[in-house]
Amino acid sequence: MARKVTTQRKLIVTALAWAIGLLIFFPIFWTILTSFKTEGEAISLPPKFLFFDWTLENYGVVQERSDYLRFAMNSIYLALGSTLFALVIAIPSAWAMAFAPGRRTKDLLMWMLSTKMMPPVGALIPIYLIFRDFGLLDTRGGIITVLMLLNLPIIIWMLYTYFKEIPAEILEASRMDGASLGKELLYVLTPMAIPGIASTLLLNIILAWNEAFWTLALTTKDAAPLTQFIASYSSPEGLFWAKLSAASTMAIAPILVLGWFAQKQLVRGLTFGAVK
């Protein structure tokens, strides 16, 4: 029996939900809207909602003045690079823990999780000094390594919970047919786990894209991603709201779109499978 919902009640809930939703979304909406205004209109009071001269000028200025594309490219390199790099070593690990568990597999999983609990400030000073002494400060390779290690536990955990759902018999059958481990992973497990791997990829790109402790502490210019790009707007350019808005919009738009697709994965990944 389907539950009956009266139309009147549904309309009230609709109005309430939309009002709250719009309220929560407002700062983002306002940022996107402001990015299309001129600087004068951006700070005019009362604020203008629809009736202003829509302009794309800010986007051009932001690109020209602070080279958005270079930062965006760095963000893409860092997010994709760290995630793919992590997947390469995480897939075999998750396979081993899901399909060839030993006595200590559970402890191992818990230990991997515990590395995620270490506050970054506990490692900041040594990592900073190591990076400085080895010339890794502000290099893509250096940051990719840090982001990879940072998200590796989450990646292994997510893959592990997805792999657990695949029947072990299928993998065993391929092994009986004489497939090597490499072939088993590449041709049997990976195709079956594509949805899980894709979700993992998605979530970790989001996490790496928004990571704002290590990227702020370890980059300045050459390897700086969008987090640093935006931080550079804190002053005095922060006073130019239309340009700040255009820069912000460009920094968050790709992730808002990805996040649209990744809602379910966010839950699973961030709770380490504790809530599915």
Next chain:
Amino acid sequence: MATQQTRALGKLAVSPSVLALFLWMIVPLTMTIYFSFLRYNLLDPNPACSLMTPGQLADEANRCLAGFSNYTYFLTDPAFFKAMGNSLKLVGWVLVISVVGGTLLALLLDQAFYGRGFVRIMMIAPFLVMPTVSALVWKNMMMNPVTGFFAYISKSLGLQPIDWFAHYPMTAVVMMVAWQWVPFATLILLTSLQSLDEEQKEAAEMDGTPPLSYFWYIVLPHLIRPMTVVILIETIFLLNVFAEIYVTGTAGRAGNLPFLVYQYGLIANDIGGASAGGIIAVILANIVAFFLMRMIGKNLDA
């Protein structure tokens, strides 16, 4: 059943990750602990104590070895109490707001209404916004005392606009961070609500259970576990809030423990003191982690 051979292969397959994570955890931590017992300032013109052999270190013991003085210095620095208080305030308030707010929003999103998918995206979106962006947008466009949106609303209501970041920096930071984390709680609690047994809902409805007791006796017990997960996971992230304070320049009055360590180390160049602070932060985080790990471990058995 895994054979002997697959087990061996399994060990091989797992070793790169284990090695990588082991190094990532143990090398910096060991160095931090070591530095925390040294007198080590980057501006010190003498050779760095950190690179000395034990013999050299013994010769220069007076100059290099700090014993526990870094810890006592850090722990008795008035800035530490302030930062610690700010850390606790930030974590505490954001947790309260996100658990209560998240529950209410999840209950709302669990209802049938028009445009549910779209409203859900709008409510979750703040979580996807980069911390540096949300900090700048809130500081400038929302909370600016002259031309910010809040000021506009206050003025239209005939009230005096509030200069949030000047007069109530902590409240401003809490509002901003809560805006980012309420969606996370909502998302998790909603996922859990949707797994609530449909038949139970129907049974309650047919018995004419009043909504409040339905919530109290059926929904809330079901949400206790995801709520605990939300609290523990958010605590870990909230203890490490950094970018919001870095970008809004509220360090002076709303600076938390991570920011204090950053200031000691990368601004004042006092590596010894910063390391001691880092270790204190690690100890605090471990206390929280202990409980989280137990919860997730239980889940692994189930």
